[in-house]
Amino acid sequence: MLSMNKLVLSPLVRVFLFAIATMFAATNFADDSKQPLQLAALSDGFDAEQTYMMSCFACHSSGAAGAPKVGAGNAAEWEPRLEKGLDVVVANAINGVNTMPPKGLCFSCTDDDLRAIVDYMIANSK
Ligand code: HEC
Structure with a gap:
């Protein structure tokens, strides 16, 4: 019984964790991409x-x-x-x-x- 539950739940749990991890990754990516844009917005050697x-x-x-x-x-x-x-x-x-x-x-x-x-x-x- 218990082992059956584990088999059914673990893929779901993994999907759930993957979704959270993806959300975190996406959030961090958005934060990271904002900063360089604000700090170094002009192209190198731009005139x-x-x-x-x-x-x-x-x-x-x-x-x-x-x-x-x-x-x-x-x-x-x-x-x-x-x-x-x-x-x-x-x-x-x-x-x-x-x-x-x-x-x-x-x-x-x-x-x-x-x-x-x-x-x-x-x-x-x-
Ligand atoms: C192929 C011709 C052409 C080139 C190349 C061009 N422009 Fe223009 N630009 C126009 C024309 C035509 C208008 C007027 C558009 C209108 O208001 O109908 C215009 C309008 C503008 C305006 C006014 C926009 C407004 O809100 O009234 C700005 C600012 C501008 N151009 C900047 C630039 C910059 C910066 C560059 C170069 C990186 C550039 N243009 C290259 C043709 C050009």
Whole structure:
């Protein structure tokens, strides 16, 4: 009798323990992955101006396809966009909006790299 119970229960117990272990592992993984993202969010050797010149300049210097122009005297291009709030503008750079391609085609850029480039673009359009 007892040995029968053991046979039936032990796989269940193992599944139960496995589920708990998985939950713990998942929780720890989530905690671990948060920290490096917050601490080292910019890519190694990242330079906002250099990346802007490589990935964004082609459209944003000329205003191609209606891209807001970057450069001295272009504050009016950015003011109406910034009314949505900087976070929305940065999110649009990350996800793309209309003919603005996701990540501005800089696929190696992290979200924080893109935020830094957007800061650079706005700071240089006054
Ligand atoms: C192929 C051309 C193209 C490239 C390359 C490009 N953009 Fe854009 N971008 C656009 C266009 C067009 C818009 C206007 C989209 C709209 O509002 O309809 C835009 C809009 C934006 C905006 C304003 C978003 C808003 O909320 O109004 C930001 C910020 C931006 N781009 C950042 C970048 C960054 C950063 C890069 C480079 C990493 C980049 N773009 C590369 C075409 C481009």
